[in-house]
Amino acid sequence: MKEIFVRIPEIKFEGSESKNPFAFRFYDADKVVLGKKMSEHLPFAMAWWHTLCAEGADMFGSATADKSFGARKGTMEHAKAKVDAGFEFMHKLGIRYYCWHDVDLVQEADDISETNARLDEITDYILEKSKETGIKCLWGTANLFSNPRYMNGAGSSNSPEVYCFAAAQIKKALELTVKLGGRGYVFWGGREGYETLLNTDMALEQENIARLMRMAVEYGRKIGFGGDFYVEPKPKEPMKHQYDYDAATAIGFLKAHGLDKHFKLNIEANHATLAGHTFEHELRVSAMNGMLGSVDANQGDMFLGWDTDEFPFDVYSATFAMLEILRGGGLGGGINFDAKTRRPSYTYEDMFHAFILGMDTWALGLINAAKIIEDGRLDAFVKERYSAYRDTDTGRKILSGDCTLEELAERARGLGKPRLPSGGGQEKLQALINSIIFG
Ligand code: XLS
Ligand code: NI
Ligand code: NI
Numbered sequence: 001m002k003e004i005f006v007r008i009p010e011i012k013f014e015g016s017e018s019k020n021p022f023a024f025r026f027y028d029a030d031k032v033v034l035g036k037k038m039s040e041h042l043p044f045a046m047a048w049w050h051t052l053c054a055e056g057a058d059m060f061g062s063a064t065a066d067k068s069f070g071a072r073k074g075t076m077e078h079a080k081a082k083v084d085a086g087f088e089f090m091h092k093l094g095i096r097y098y099c100w101h102d103v104d105l106v107q108e109a110d111d112i113s114e115t116n117a118r119l120d121e122i123t124d125y126i127l128e129k130s131k132e133t134g135i136k137c138l139w140g141t142a143n144l145f146s147n148p149r150y151m152n153g154a155g156s157s158n159s160p161e162v163y164c165f166a167a168a169q170i171k172k173a174l175e176l177t178v179k180l181g182g183r184g185y186v187f188w189g190g191r192e193g194y195e196t197l198l199n200t201d202m203a204l205e206q207e208n209i210a211r212l213m214r215m216a217v218e219y220g221r222k223i224g225f226g227g228d229f230y231v232e233p234k235p236k237e238p239m240k241h242q243y244d245y246d247a248a249t250a251i252g253f254l255k256a257h258g259l260d261k262h263f264k265l266n267i268e269a270n271h272a273t274l275a276g277h278t279f280e281h282e283l284r285v286s287a288m289n290g291m292l293g294s295v296d297a298n299q300g301d302m303f304l305g306w307d308t309d310e311f312p313f314d315v316y317s318a319t320f321a322m323l324e325i326l327r328g329g330g331l332g333g334g335i336n337f338d339a340k341t342r343r344p345s346y347t348y349e350d351m352f353h354a355f356i357l358g359m360d361t362w363a364l365g366l367i368n369a370a371k372i373i374e375d376g377r378l379d380a381f382v383k384e385r386y387s388a389y390r391d392t393d394t395g396r397k398i399l400s401g402d403c404t405l406e407e408l409a410e411r412a413r414g415l416g417k418p419r420l421p422s423g424g425g426q427e428k429l430q431a432l433i434n435s436i437i438f439g
Contacts, residue, residue, distance in 0.1 A: 004069055004085045005348050010092045011356060024356060027363035029094055033370045034326065041326075041366050043334035044359060045097035045138040046090050047296075048104040050309065050340040051351065052082040058343060065346035074107040079122045087129045093355050097138035099186075099336045102173050103146065112165070116172050123176050130180065137180035138334045139230065139266070139294065142169035145190035145238065153191045155209035156243070166212060174220045177227075184294055184333050185220065186266050187213065188232040193239035206243055210257035217262045228332060229259075230266035230293045233282070235275040237307055246275040247285040254291075264293025268338055269317065270300040270307050280320040287328035294333020295321070297358060311339045311358040318365025319372070319437065326369055335362060368437045375436050378429060385423055 013031075014023035029039040055063035069081035082105075086098060102108075105126075106118035130136060144154035144166050152158050154166035177185050192209055194200040217229060231254065233244040244250045247265055254260040265286045272282040286292040298309045299317065312318055325331055341354045372378055389395035394411055397403045412418075 001084060001088075002070075004081075004088050005092060005352070008092060008348060008352055011094065011352065021353065022356070024363070025360055026367065027359040033366055034373065038363060038366060039094070039096070041322075041330065042359070042362055043097055043138070043331065044093075044095045044362070045099050045334045045336040046086065046093075046095050046355075047336055047338045048082075048086065048098060048100040050338065051089065052086050053104050054340050056341075056343040056346055061343070064343050065341075076106070076118060076121065079106045079118070080125055083122065083125055083129060087133055087135060089351070090135050091133055093352070093359070095355070096135055097183075097334050097336070098135065099138050099140070099338075101141050101143035102169060102176070103143045108147065112168055119172060119176060123179055126180060137177065137182035138336060139184035139186050139227075140173050140177035140180065140182050141186040141188065142166070142173040144169060145188075150191050153189075153193070153205065153239075155189070155212040156192045156194075156205035163208065163212070167215065170212070170216050171219060174216060174225060175223060178220075178223055178225050183227045184230050184264075184266070185216070185225065185227065186230045186232055186294075187216075187244075188234065188266075189242055189244050190234070190238055192244070193236075193242035195240050206253070207257075209243065210253070210259065213259055213263075214257070217259065221262075228293050229263045230333065231263055232266040232268060232271070232296065233275070234268065234271040234307070237274065246272070246277060247282045247291075251285070251289050251291060260289075260291070264291045264332070266294040266296060266333065266336075267292070268296035268298065269312070269321070270298050270309060270338075271296075273300045273302075274305070274307060278320070279317055280324050283321055283324035283328070287324060292325070292328045292331065294331055295325070295335045296338035297335045297362065298337065298339035309339050311337065311341070311354045312361040313357060315361055315364045315368070315437075318361050319368040319433075320365075322362070322365040322369035323372060326366075326373060371436050372433065377432055381425060381429060385425070388421075 009022055012023055013028040014020055014025065016025045018025055027038060029037065031038050033041060052067060055065040055067050057063045068078065069085045071078035071081040090098065102119060105122045106115065109115045109118065144150055149162050149165055155163065157163055174185060189209065231244050231250045233246050233250045234242055235245045236242055243253065247267065250265060254263050267282045267286055269279040272279045283292060297312050299312050299314055301308045301310065337355065337358050339354065339358060341350045389399050
């Protein structure tokens with residue numbers, strides 16, 4: 001096999017003092033943290049679309065990067081060159097998983113049967129590589145947003161024929177996920193929403209989306225898919241309003257339609273901030289509902305209102321995210337870098353620097369979160385803050401669920417004024433976090 005990323009070595013851990021830009025300073029795969037190897041805590045994945053397909057084009061300018069990998073774009077030779085490049089790239093970084101949309105893998109043909117034949121061929125090739133290297137599929141998905149037929153949505157389209165195409169793509173993508181041994185299958189509803197309510201039957205659209213998901217679950221289970229289905233919430237972009245707005249909305253939707261047993265969430269950092277939440281908020285909402293599945297790791301920019309998909313740099317955010325993940329018992333899925341280099345960072349070297357940044361940032365997040373848990377003071381504070389629910393008769397009564405409004409009103413009458421313990425402690429806790437991280 002011809003090496004594609006020539007001059008770029010395998011990336012190794014060299015420690016925080018290292019000045020080598022092609023080394024990890026913090027990600028030490030075999031290092032044990034809280035009883036598990038870093039590589040097990042952090043099942044990193046490469047996103048096929050950003051890493052092997054996206055060439056830096058934006059609304060105002062064309063591609064800056066070249067991802068032809070020596071082949072003519074759009075051909076099967078190119079599709080295979082991307083597989084070669086992807087596996088070499090993951091191998092050099094020590095990444096063990098990848099994620100894909102159907103149309104990331106091959107050029108879509110005019111006829112869906114031809115597209116499917118191309119997908120069969122390329123996944124045979126991927127499977128070979130996977131067997132050679134042990135690098136596996138984290139999750140697959142159908143791209144139900146790029147093709148012009150999805151201009152009015154996929155499951156939410158006003159056209160039953162478009163709905164059939166969505167079903168066909170999901171069916172195929174599920175088969176391929178099973179073939180590649182994927183841990184999960186994602187629904188990201190980029191076009192499942194509306195631009196104006198004036199033209200929209202929201203109830204019909206949402207019921208149709210639920211029907212499509214239910215059929216996907218039925219078919220997936222029938223063909224032996226034992227993994228989790230994921231919804232990836234996002235409030236907007238490309239649509240003005242997307243139905244899977246945030247974790248709470250998606251969970252409500254899944255529960256309302258009886259889909260929650262089969263689904264978990266894939267939480268993306270930048271989508272959380274677009275919804276006006278922190279990343280850790282979305283992770284907490286998922287975890288407390290037993291639906292924390294997988295993560296799309298990236299970050300936005302506080303001055304820009306869109307999904308900039310930057311590589312993770314914010315160590316506080318990674319720390320709080322890892323805190324939620326560790327407390328939630330880890331991820332059944334993984335940590336997919338749904339992130340792209342900035343447009344001028346167009347070289348192969350830049351791709352490696354981006355992943356080194358992202359992996360080191362998450363390693364720092366893990367190290368910090370483990371320190372916070374081992375230190376114990378943060379958890380003790382929170383426990384103490386609610387202790388009156390355990391330690392007083394009134395508190396226990398409320399938690400038991402066995403009380404009435406009248407009974408509680410009667411208790412209030414006897415109290416005069418409620419006791420108001422200092423409940424915040426925000427500044428104290430923030431100082432504590434800094435002292436643990438930097439101390
Ligand atoms: C776009 C989404 C997309 C999903 C997969 O904003 O993040 O990339 O992760 O369809
Ligand atoms: Ni994503
Ligand atoms: Ni995104």
